[in-house]
Amino acid sequence: MAKNIAEQIVEMLENANVKRIYAVTGDSLNHLNIAVKKSSIQWIHVRHEEVGAYAAAAEAELDGLAVCAGSCGPGHVHLINGVYEAHRSHVPMLVIASTIPSDEMGMDYFQETNTIKLFDDCSYYNQMITRPEQVQRTVQTAIQHAISKKGVAVIGLPGDVSELDAEDGSTSTQIFKTNPVIRPSDDELKSLSELVNKSKKVTLYCGIGAAEARDEVITLSKLLKAPVGYSFRGKMAIQPNNPNEVGLTGLLGFPSAYHAMHEADLVILLGTDFPYQKFMPVKNKIVQIDESPERLGRRAKLDLGLAGDVKETIKALLPLLDEKTDVHFLNEQLAFYDKVKENQLEYVKDSGKENAIQPEYVAHTLDKLAENDAIFTVDTGMCCVWGARFITGTGERKMLGSFNHGSMANAMPMAIGAALAHPEKQVIALCGDGGLSMLLGDMATIFQYKLPIKLIVFNNRTLGMVKLEMEVGGMPDNETDMINPDFAMIAHAMGYPGKNVHLPKDVESAIKECLDYKGPYLLNIFTNPNALALPPKVEFDQIMGMTKSMAQLMLGGKMDEVFETVKTNYKHIKGLL
Numbered sequence: 001m002a003k004n005i006a007e008q009i010v011e012m013l014e015n016a017n018v019k020r021i022y023a024v025t026g027d028s029l030n031h032l033n034i035a036v037k038k039s040s041i042q043w044i045h046v047r048h049e050e051v052g053a054y055a056a057a058a059e060a061e062l063d064g065l066a067v068c069a070g071s072c073g074p075g076h077v078h079l080i081n082g083v084y085e086a087h088r089s090h091v092p093m094l095v096i097a098s099t100i101p102s103d104e105m106g107m108d109y110f111q112e113t114n115t116i117k118l119f120d121d122c123s124y125y126n127q128m129i130t131r132p133e134q135v136q137r138t139v140q141t142a143i144q145h146a147i148s149k150k151g152v153a154v155i156g157l158p159g160d161v162s163e164l165d166a167e168d169g170s171t172s173t174q175i176f177k178t179n180p181v182i183r184p185s186d187d188e189l190k191s192l193s194e195l196v197n198k199s200k201k202v203t204l205y206c207g208i209g210a211a212e213a214r215d216e217v218i219t220l221s222k223l224l225k226a227p228v229g230y231s232f233r234g235k236m237a238i239q240p241n242n243p244n245e246v247g248l249t250g251l252l253g254f255p256s257a258y259h260a261m262h263e264a265d266l267v268i269l270l271g272t273d274f275p276y277q278k279f280m281p282v283k284n285k286i287v288q289i290d291e292s293p294e295r296l297g298r299r300a301k302l303d304l305g306l307a308g309d310v311k312e313t314i315k316a317l318l319p320l321l322d323e324k325t326d327v328h329f330l331n332e333q334l335a336f337y338d339k340v341k342e343n344q345l346e347y348v349k350d351s352g353k354e355n356a357i358q359p360e361y362v363a364h365t366l367d368k369l370a371e372n373d374a375i376f377t378v379d380t381g382m383c384c385v386w387g388a389r390f391i392t393g394t395g396e397r398k399m400l401g402s403f404n405h406g407s408m409a410n411a412m413p414m415a416i417g418a419a420l421a422h423p424e425k426q427v428i429a430l431c432g433d434g435g436l437s438m439l440l441g442d443m444a445t446i447f448q449y450k451l452p453i454k455l456i457v458f459n460n461r462t463l464g465m466v467k468l469e470m471e472v473g474g475m476p477d478n479e480t481d482m483i484n485p486d487f488a489m490i491a492h493a494m495g496y497p498g499k500n501v502h503l504p505k506d507v508e509s510a511i512k513e514c515l516d517y518k519g520p521y522l523l524n525i526f527t528n529p530n531a532l533a534l535p536p537k538v539e540f541d542q543i544m545g546m547t548k549s550m551a552q553l554m555l556g557g558k559m560d561e562v563f564e565t566v567k568t569n570y571k572h573i574k575g576l577l
Helices: 007-015 027-036 048-065 080-088 114-123 132-149 184-196 208-224 232-238 255-263 309-320 328-349 359-369 382-390 412-421 433-438 442-448 465-474 486-496 504-517 540-555 559-568 568-574
Strands: 020-023 041-046 064-069 092-097 124-129 152-158 201-208 229-230 245-248 266-270 287-292 304-307 374-380 398-401 427-432 456-459 498-501 523-524
Touching: 007 027, 007 132, 007 152, 007 304, 020 027, 020 048, 020 412, 027 041, 027 064, 027 092, 041 184, 041 412, 048 064, 048 080, 048 092, 048 412, 080 092, 080 114, 080 152, 080 328, 092 114, 092 132, 114 124, 114 152, 114 412, 114 427, 124 132, 132 152, 184 266, 184 287, 184 304, 184 309, 201 208, 201 255, 201 374, 208 229, 208 232, 208 266, 208 309, 229 232, 229 255, 232 245, 232 266, 232 382, 245 255, 245 328, 255 328, 266 559, 328 359, 328 382, 359 382, 359 427, 359 456, 359 504, 374 382, 374 412, 382 398, 382 456, 398 412, 412 427, 412 433, 427 433, 433 442, 433 456, 442 486, 456 486, 456 504, 486 498, 498 504, 504 523
Parallel strands: 020 041, 020 064, 064 092, 092 152, 124 152, 201 229, 201 266, 229 245, 266 287, 287 304, 374 398, 374 427, 427 456, 456 523, 498 523
Antiparallel strands: none
């Protein structure tokens, strides 16, 4: 009996080592669903397609190619946030956007969308299959784009086409996973070495593009007596066993990394596309090394921009460099970093009070109790801050989040993808109450697939980051409060344990109980809604904005909120004086 097109596509996915397809089945996807049922691939039935796309993005970041799918119209439209996340994070993902019957296209048919227009801004490859002879070449090309360009490829698949008889093509169906060695030319390396050798104070700043080059980065930093800062995505790889690390910078970061970059004569950006220009130095020399030359110079004014793999570039550069002997600059930055870390622990020592537990204390305790190879996922907003500042890289841990697209509600969905891809690992989701509420239904997916995910809810009853944004902008926060359900009770309704934590003294035992439980578990921790997370560089207009917003709250009669905000964050205020 001849294969149909759906079966042909699934066979190609099997050959590409795809393990799962995240989707909600229905109408135009049904033939693909049945083809998957006959294969070695697992169909993961999520409750919302956005969750499926985020889960696939997490799996792709951990292991390589992953696949999600959406049915006609609303089904594949729901994928869009997770698809943007995967594409902007440069992880290889294939999207199967099933759509209406091909003979109805252009007729304003029920659930009709234009998949080419819809996905064009968040993909490297985006094509529609309309004939059997296209299938092999289109699928092979899509996967080749995803893995080679490190991003999203989209295949539009009309439901009626998926049931047609398959035809063999004349082109290759094999997937080529190439690993070329890319580094700057000898002349470019010579120019870089001359610039480095004549610079007295050098700082290295590393992103996710340097993740495979930790040993080389450490060797380079020791040779140059250079402090090493890193981005959030670079932290888990660059921080461990790095004697010269000074933390991360940016909105979530530490003053130490910001200081080290601004006090240097030369900053070398390694594999980072760090987006915040205001945190970049402007008075010193900057070199950027990235495997994608189109990224060079778009975040900072460069003296030199080089295309190359960070690991291979450093290896080729090292023999050309003179070892520096002056350790004053490095020691000064490390001493400052020690003070910053000491100040951070002030928030841990002050654990809070009933229903206002300090989130820093929660994150620090979680870091202490979690396994050395745990996979963490973090919601966008305040959970990102606590994860960035208090979850320690060990060399084996991973941390996933919506770091580029910045979407809410990603932590729980990404934990689903991580737990399915790595059932042997401890998977911990740091969820905001706003984020968890947004995609609450897929707590049922966790139970359905018996995933031992630990959901740690930082329940501050507010959209914390938005509240801070409004206040530093001089506005009193408005409509940021959350009237939440009992998340622990919802966990019980979904089929697994949930526990509310109201007192600081119960935090450590509750987290231990949660992590030790053999199965999914939700811990609903009532954190301080007035805990702030100020960036390492605080502008004068931000201080004035906060002062203005506090005055407006006082005039509005909200004295309690003003008092709690000041009392909770006196350490931040002290650090600015």
